[in-house]
Amino acid sequence: MEKKKIFCIEFLLVLILYSLVICLVPLIHSITFWIAFILSIIEYIIAGIMLIFTADTKDRNSEKIFDLIKIRNTFIYLIVQLIFNIFSMCYGKFPIWCIVIVNLVFIATLIITTYIFIYIKKYTTEFDQGVQEKVRNKKKKLVEIEQLQNIAVDYELRKSISKLIEILKYSDPISTPEVEDLEQKIEINLTVLKNLIDQGKEDDAQNCCNDLIAAVQERNNLCEIYK
Incomplete structure (x- = not known):
């Protein structure tokens, strides 16, 4: 003023x-x-x-x-x-x-x-x-997944979560309308993964983590195609 x-x-x-x-x-x-x-x-x-x-x-x-x-x-x-x-x-x-x-x-x-x-x-x-908000959400998501990795006991599960973290870390935070459904699926699966690890169901968590890795890779590929 x-x-x-x-x-x-x-x-x-x-x-x-x-x-x-x-x-x-x-x-x-x-x-x-x-x-x-x-x-x-x-x-x-x-x-x-x-x-x-x-x-x-x-x-x-x-x-x-x-x-x-x-x-x-x-x-x-x-x-x-x-x-x-x-x-x-x-x-x-x-x-x-x-x-x-x-x-x-x-x-x-x-x-x-x-x-x-x-x-x-x-x-x-x-x-x-919008970009800044997506970057903040991505960092928050990575922190949450790293916490899950620390909680997990099974070696193979920890290794899969580490791979998931690495893929997410280098993912483009900017999405396209074509991947919105896939991103919603990823969010749901992250919640499921957290619940499974909290409940000690690490075999199911391993399968869920593998699905997440595949979904994130597919999302990244689609982002490269549609941008």
Whole structure:
């Protein structure tokens, strides 16, 4: 919030300075001049509002690049529209309708590109958060399976669980819709494996672990095919 207040103050100071400079410059204050001047002020204010209300105050490092690109593009837009409007004020012979249409195009371009950028940022952020969540779930799952390995008594079962851990460790955490049913089956079998080991039914647990190894390998193969 403090950063937004500082930005607003700087924004207003620049606006006041720009207005004073334009008004004090000895130019013919024709209708064309005032229309170009007023439109440049309106576009400047719109650009400032877009920056303020679309700014991310949470300062997530993974998203700062988006805000930097947005700020850069907004300033490029401001420079282009200011050059056009200042030229219109100085030249004074542009048709009024031409000035209005060009400035409306500027405004529409800013609004459309800003919201496209916001959508891309939102989609990318949600995807990144989804990946992080899947990585956390994978690590949690590995810890749970390692605990099962420590509980197991049978050597062959411990060896199979170790193989399962190794396969899971190098599995891609990002899945595809084609493997959703298989992943649900893997989750169910992991629960079954835990219950069997807790109950001391290690022969059945061995069969369940072998099924899990086959299911995880199949899941990994399908992920490579469909990506």
